[in-house]
Amino acid sequence: MAKAKYLQVAEEIKERIKAGIYKASTLLPDQETLAKELDVSRLTVKKALDGLERQGLVYKQSGLGTFVASQIPIKGKNDAPANLFMGLKKEIGPDRIKSKILHFSVEFPDEQIQANLELKKNEPIYNIIRLRLLDNEPFVIEHTFMPVKLVPNLDETILKDSVYSYIHKKLHLKFGRAYRRILACKSDKYDQKYLHAKEDDPMLELEQIVWLTNGQPIEYSLSRNRYDRRTYTIVENNRF
Known part of the structure; x- marks a missing residue:
């Protein structure tokens, strides 16, 4: 393509x-x-x-x-811009990223997901957990919630490819803004099983809500990686 x-x-x-x-x-x-x-x-x-x-x-x-811009001398090989909307496949390359589906279901949202995605309790959501592999090595676990009404017909074929590409190219929806929070936490059973994290390994978690250009929230997600596998960067520019 x-x-x-x-x-x-x-x-x-x-x-x-x-x-x-x-x-x-x-x-x-x-x-x-x-x-x-x-x-x-x-x-x-x-x-x-x-x-x-x-x-x-x-x-x-x-x-x-x-x-x-002048060259940034402190870049690491696994740096990821914290303000990108493109998804892993576009960020790193489609040939290097693969997805393994750990969980995929349609269910009704709890109170927290209702608040995050501005949904009623009877509006169904996708509950998705994917292991993303970089060069066939465990890289990041993504736990994603999306409203079914905004992302219809999502299936395992799309999940193994690119959800963002499906949203942009097939559904013709555009992202407008995002809230992102980066924090450190301890490993859980998924991290230990799929990312080979030790029980006392620190994990880096990126929590985000993404809104469409019309203001509707389309995604709430948690992305977790081992402390030594990925870093997030922000480049600030004062234009005035």
């Missing part, structure tokens, strides 16, 4: 940065110039630059344009 245009543009700009064509702390060509050169729309260029900014490769200054 061909990459989306904005991802191709982002990859091209990234390669130019790596090659030194666009040097650190210098101004990139404006969006109109890049759009003409790469034969895409200005909106496509903007989307590509937004993605590169979230990765910390470029930064925007109000009234000036987009600059190449």
